[in-house]
Amino acid sequence: MNQTLLIAFPKGRLGDELVPLLAGTPLALDAAALKSRVLRIPTATPGVAALLLKGADLPRYVAAGVASLGIVGSDTLDEMDMDLLELADLGFGACRLSLCAKAGVSLDDLRAKPHLRLATKFPKATEAWLAREDLTAELVPLSSSAELAPLLGLADAIVDLVQTGGTLKAHGLVETAILGRSSARLVAARGAYLSEPGRIRPLADMLLGALKAKR
Amino acid sequence: MAVRTPHFPDLLFNSAARLRRWEGALMGHFAAHGYRELHPSLVLRETVPEGALRFFDGDDLVALRWDFTVALAGLLTRTFPAPPDRVAYAGAVFRRPVQPWEAVERFEVGCERIQPEGEPAAEADVELARLLMAVPGLLGLKSAILHLGNAALVRRPLEAEGLFGELADAVVAALSRRAPHRVREALDGHPSAARLTAHAEALLSELDGPGTLGALAASPYATLLEEEMHHMDRALQALLPILPPNLELRVDLADVAGLGFYTGPTLRLWAPGAQQELAAGGRYDRLFPGLGRPWQAAGFCVRLSRLLDLAVTRPDLFEEPR
Known part of the structure; x- marks a missing residue:
């Protein structure tokens, strides 16, 4: 059996925050490998390597035991409902899961629509919120660039992650309700x-220690 | 991870022989300890839960046997005025899988210890643990880990706080993920939030040998759970001196799997590197009273389908068959 321990790290927004946090720690990723297109990256600790994965794929690698540990946003975990242990809230990557509509459109305006259409890549969280609010809506599943949907008439509003609000602002959208919060989880x-x-525990402790030392 | 497509496995020569050999070894082991075999029908006509494979037999909606314990309970309560004290079973159950890689048809072997209400249960719990301790050796596993838990460690504090329904489910789900921060999130604003979060942290603080029980002292519910702690301590004292070689005994205070069913001590068998538990069971004292019989019961089930997968994907975990 291959005794190398694998940690699944996210690509994209969370990965962009994570990689600098690991620099100079025992789990720092090999800089040369990072610049290549390789997706299995050695770390500064022999016997421990990182897999770089899309957030939506990462939980499956961990649940199947291919990677022993992983870092993923709680929004992804909540959507996928995989059988995973969630050892810690790592704190970084904090953002809101929000209902966003064109500026000037209020939550009451959306409530009043006889046929509300919401575009999202978070259908589970959206359905849970609709149930809590006693609302019904047609969900328009999207995997990216949801901000375009209200502007082009594909949907009345979107449910999406908001970190700084810059992307929303650039598209003339505003948050009308906060459905939940998300952050990186081990x-x-x-x-x-x-x-x-x-x-596995010493590896988890090493990762937590590395992140704590840099924050 | 072995993937079965479709989810109704055809076993070829080696796996079929292994299944037959394991079933024989385990049923022989149970019989040697006074457990007599019962074989409930493969077809159930009672109300069945979501997840069972249902079909029409003429005008009747029926289901394939989805769980031995429940099928046996129906058989026992229909047939016997007093419970046979020890029963065993072997065969297939059919259940829609939670995870996509799980099979629908699953092979199981297990045993149940049934007593009239009020009889001391501690000895029966230890008896079952001792039976399970011999299972890795019978299956040829080179090493294994037995986890001792107790569903009451979570159930009783939740009941004491008057937490039921969705909120209790959220706490249990958080503990199942071993995420005390999720317990805090789920109980945000509830009067018991600080106490139950501290309890979750105590339950999750260790996963080790007998010393793990000491972690419960830090729980705000330590006094409430004294009886359970003593029960687990007595079980450990009884089991540790007879631990077979290559079997490790660990206390898992945060075992909440099946919490809706189990009421007391729980048992789970793992092999190092296995992705799923290989056997599981525990005390379930509410099943028979719910069927109108004042009986208490405990048992465990060895998941042979998972072991068959493991023998293919991780042969290094098994001794060579003699």
Whole structure:
């Protein structure tokens, strides 16, 4: 069996925040490999390598035990409902899951629509919010660039992650309701963690220590 | 991770032989300890839950046996005025999978210890743990880990705080993820939030040997849970001296899997590197009273389908068959 321990790191927004946090720590990613197109990157600790994965794919790699640990946004975890352990809220990557509409459109305006259409890549969280608010809506599933949907008439509003609000502002959108909050979470494979805690816990502690030292 | 497509596995020569050998070894083990085999029908005509495979038999909606414990409970309460004290079973159950890689048809072997209400249960719990401790050796596993838990460690504090329904489910889901921060989030604004978060942190603080029980002292519910702590301590004292070689015993205070069903001590068997538990069980004292019989019961089930997968994907975990 390959004894290299694999940690799944996210590409994209969370990864952009994570990689500088790991620089200079035992889990710093090999700079040369990072610049290449390789997706399996050695770390500064022998026997520990990182997989660079899209957030939507990452939980599956961890749940299947391919990677022992992973870092992923809680929004992704909540949407996918995979059987994973969530060992810590890492704090970084904080953002809001918000209902956003064109400037001038209020939540009451949206409530009053007889046929509300919401574009989102977070259907589960959106459905839960609609149920809490006793609303019904047609969900328009999108995987990216949701901000365009209200502008082009594809939907009345969107449910999307908002960090600084810059993208919203650039598209003339505003937040009309906050559905939830998200941040980076340290996740572990249930089987690996429960059957080999002596192997996985030190790695989790190393990762938590590295991030704590840099924050 | 082995993927079965479709989810009704055809077993070829080696796996079929292994299944037959394992079933025989485990049923022989149970029989040697006084557990007599019962074989409830493969077809159930009672109300069945979501997830069962249902179909029409003429005008009747029926289901394939989805769980041995529940099928046995129906059989026992229909047939016996007093419970047979020890029963065993072997065969397939059919259940729609939670995870996409799980099979619908699953092979299981298990045993149940049933007593009239009021009989001391502690000895029965230890008896079952001892039976399970022998299972890795019978299956040829080179090493294994037995987790001892207790569903009451979570259930009783939730009941004491008057937490039921969705909020209690959210706390249990957070504990299942071993995420005390999720407990805090779920209980935000609730009067019990600080206490239950501290309890979650205590439950999750250790995952190790007998010393793990000491972590419960930090819980605000330590006094409430004294009886459970003593029960687990007594079980450990009984089991540790007879621990077989290559079996590790760990206390898992945060075992909440099946919390809606289990009422007391729980058992889970793992192999190092296995992604899923290989056997699981515990005390479930509410099932028979719910069917109108004042009986209490505990048992465990060995998940042979997972073991068959493991024998293919991780043969290094098994001794060579003699």
